[in-house]
Amino acid sequence: xxxxxxxxxxxxxxxxxxxxxxxxxxxxxxxxxxxxxxxxxxxxxxxxxxxxxxxxxxxxxxxxxxxxxxxxxxxxxxxxxxxxxxxxxxxxxxxxxxxxxxxxxxxxxxxxxxxxxxxxxxxxxxxxxxxxxxxxxxxxxxxxxxxxxxxxxxxxxxxxxxxxxxxxxxxxxxxxxxxxxxxxxxxxxxxxxxxxxxxxxxxxxxxxxxxxxxxxxxxxxxxxxxxxxxxxxxxxxxxxxxxxxxxxxxxxxxxxxxxxxxxxxxxxxxxxxxxxxxxxxxxxxxxxxxxxxxxxxxxxxxxxxxxxxxxxxxxxxxxxxxxxxxxxxxxxxxxxxxxxxxxxxxxxxxxxxxxxxxxxxxxxxxxxxxxxxxxxxxxxxxxxxxxxxxxxxxxxxxxxxxxxxxxx
Amino acid sequence: xxxxxxxxxxxxxxxxxxxxxxxxxxxxxxxxxxxxxxxxxxxxxxxxxxxxxxxxxxxxxxxxxxxxxxxxxxxxxxxxxxxxxxxxxxxxxxxxxxxxxxxxxxxxxxxxxxx
Numbered sequence: 120x121x122x123x124x125x126x127x128x129x130x131x132x133x134x135x136x137x138x139x140x141x142x143x144x145x146x147x148x149x150x151x152x153x154x155x156x157x158x159x160x161x162x163x164x165x166x167x168x169x170x171x172x173x174x175x176x177x178x179x180x181x182x183x184x185x186x187x188x189x190x191x192x193x194x195x196x197x198x199x200x201x202x203x204x205x206x207x208x209x210x211x212x213x214x215x216x217x218x219x220x221x222x223x224x225x226x227x228x229x230x231x232x233x234x235x236x237x238x239x240x241x242x243x244x245x246x247x248x249x250x251x252x253x254x255x256x257x258x259x260x261x262x263x264x265x266x267x268x269x270x271x272x273x274x275x276x277x278x279x280x281x282x283x284x285x286x287x288x289x290x291x292x293x294x295x296x297x298x299x300x301x302x303x304x305x306x307x308x309x310x311x312x313x314x315x316x317x318x319x320x321x322x323x324x325x326x327x328x329x330x331x332x333x334x335x336x337x338x339x340x341x342x343x344x345x346x347x348x349x350x351x352x353x354x355x356x357x358x359x360x361x362x363x364x365x366x367x368x369x370x371x372x373x374x375x376x377x378x379x380x381x382x383x384x385x386x387x388x389x390x391x392x393x394x395x396x397x398x399x400x401x402x403x404x405x406x407x408x409x410x411x412x413x414x415x416x417x418x419x420x421x422x423x424x425x426x427x428x429x430x431x432x433x434x435x436x437x438x439x440x441x442x443x444x445x446x447x448x449x450x451x452x453x454x455x456x457x458x459x460x461x462x463x464x465x466x467x468x469x470x471x472x473x474x475x476x477x478x479x480x481x482x483x484x485x486x487x488x489x490x491x492x493x494x495x496x497x498x499x500x501x502x503x504x505x506x507x508x509x510x511x512x513x514x515x516x517x518x519x520x521x522x523x524x525x526x527x
Numbered sequence: 528x529x530x531x532x533x534x535x536x537x538x539x540x541x542x543x544x545x546x547x548x549x550x551x552x553x554x555x556x557x558x559x560x561x562x563x564x565x566x567x568x569x570x571x572x573x574x575x576x577x578x579x580x581x582x583x584x585x586x587x588x589x590x591x592x593x594x595x596x597x598x599x600x601x602x603x604x605x606x607x608x609x610x611x612x613x614x615x616x617x618x619x620x621x622x623x624x625x626x627x628x629x630x631x632x633x634x635x636x637x638x639x640x641x642x
Contacts, residue, residue: 134531141530178578181563185570190592194623199594224575226585235582237589239573251572254565277579313562314569319579320588323572342592344574357622370592370622375576378591378618389614443534450541457548461555469580474611476582485559486552 140439162452172383174484179379187344190370201339215352221340225333240329255308269327277319277478421523430516441508445501581611
């Protein structure tokens, strides 16, 4: 080590202490290296969990304003069943209701690919006009489509990728063993990749076609959506619908919002289980630091005291040692998790969310980082660790030098 | 070179990395405006809830619209066998029908208090 300049300024003094702290860290490089790696991993896991859940929540909320005000489902025996046309007029007559629209949608499970598609029925001509046409990559329409206008569909990117593998990207044959014959659907376009977080598993088709695929009887619908112009009245109208028809269930937009809020927060199983593991590991790390110094470390403090260092300087050395480790670990952990989630798209981590699905998006999430969260991470990791590491050194530093040197 | 200088250089490198991340953050946020417009437009046309991050089960794909029984379709209180099931907290089930009560209709405030 070079000799420090004779300047006695506070800054130079601290620099000399940092020099000594770093030397001391390098002397026990294996132990400190392991602590650093573990520390980085801990912060990396916590940050990754918060980054991914934060981004997913933001993605959920980004389109919440466009959701229907009230969704009405019919339940029988606690399970959802199709809702009949006969409910519409009575609901439409409730004061404050703007419009009631039935919807035909459901799922189609393709056993061969173990894929679950979301089938949604609507008037496809609507998508060909105005802003809607900009969210679709249109494909050249086959000649025979005009003969079967009901059997055409626009699909999500994930569905397209899957159908391409079985060479059905132009026309897909819907078939169930109990059907007399298969129904061919022409694929007239795919939803743009920007929308894949919502459209990835979608098959949007003409309502009549969807009815055939979902085997819905005429006059039956999956659910209905109620538009309420005055948001203040939504809860009351939902309540009235439930009171008039106890078998109906209403899902208001505010309920969807509250589910969105709590879906990935700390109460969620995934966040909670990751947090518990990380908290436990962090406690072990803290416990190791607080439980005392090794005889060699105690001896070092004894020698430093014997050659004239005062307690304050010894504490400064120990503080810098733990601060350097924890601060570097915090920054490295957060930066690593940023690149892992937003550049690499969370390989290995996204599989937890995907589960057993065969159709899943690329997890190109928009970064959403709360500055409060970053401050929290630094506060709950750096400060306790730095503080707790000083304590055993302080205990050793105030003990009689002679006693320390003789007993170690 | 003094060790503190080396530490300073390391911290400078980390700062540079952090600045790259911050730059990337702003770049991605700026690009997001167009994406969000497209997704809103899609949502307007297809008013379905939730994200397509998992399609393993219908109550995971549209878990805000799932009913109480769907996760337990095999038998009552059966554990969810889909691995993605554990990432979600339970949805808000306050819209489910309750036992019919006779008497005057509760006011919106009363209903809110009950929920």
